[in-house]
Amino acid sequence: MKEKKTEPRIFTIADWEKEERYLRKRHQEGWKFLKVSLPGFYHFEKCAPEDMVYQLDYNEEGLKHKDEYVQMFKDCGWEYLQDFGGYSYFRKPVSEMQGEEEIFCDDESRLDMMRRVFAGRYLPILVILMLLILPNLIAQFHSSDADAPILAALFLILLAIYAWAAVSFGYRYWKLKKRLEK
Structure with a gap:
């Protein structure tokens, strides 16, 4: 084995x-x-x-x-x-462990970690999205090159992946924040 x-x-x-x-x-x-x-x-x-x-x-x-x-x-x-x-x-x-032990002692700590993830990971991704992917996607839609549809499709796939990740993260953040407000 x-x-x-x-x-x-x-x-x-x-x-x-x-x-x-x-x-x-x-x-x-x-x-x-x-x-x-x-x-x-x-x-x-x-x-x-x-x-x-x-x-x-x-x-x-x-x-x-x-x-x-x-x-x-x-x-x-x-x-x-x-x-x-x-x-x-x-x-x-x-x-x-003594009970339900976690490195985060409460939801506020988890929310704080999510803020750090957002600032450290999602903001740079958003900058990349705005400065690189969107302009290239728009350029491909206005291009008459033979490979423009393929490149446009690739940029759309990248955009969809980034959008899915951002929405997924935002939803989890929102759920945790709502739980804290109760």
């Missing part, structure tokens, strides 16, 4: 909760997460099945003071795994 395996998976930057559940499920099945690498390859090692909670945190300020940042989580029993795509990966066995 193979002792290591790699699985391709794509999670958007707003899908950190899905990614956490995915990693937890794999560990429960006996596959310990080792690392994630581009373009979305998740590397695992065979292990004894165990209920392990995985948590992701997006904190660029924390990464500027990485030693203190990682130590803070270590002091609370979380094992630091890696940084990837702006997120820091942590895990902790459920057997060592």
Whole structure:
């Protein structure tokens, strides 16, 4: 039986909760997460099945003071795994937890992380969209070149992907904000 395996998976930057559940499920099945690498390859090692909670945190300020940042989580029993795509990966066995323990103590903390993700990831994407994709898309619609329809289709696909990611993120942000207002 193979002792290591790699699985391709794509999670958007707003899908950190899905990614956490995915990693937890794999560990429960006996596959310990080792690392994630581009373009979305998740590397695992065979292990004894165990209920392990995985948590992701997006904190660029924390990464500027990485030693203190990682130590803070270590002091609370979380094992630091890696940084990837702006997120820091942590895990902790459920057997060592006291109730429903998370690195975010409340929804306000989660909302704050979502604001950091928006500022660090979505704003640059929005700039790319406005400065590169939209002008090129418009240019292709006005072009008489033979390859213009193909390029226009590619730019439309990129636009649709960016729009879907932004709407998905916005919806999650809105839901969390509504939950806080109750």
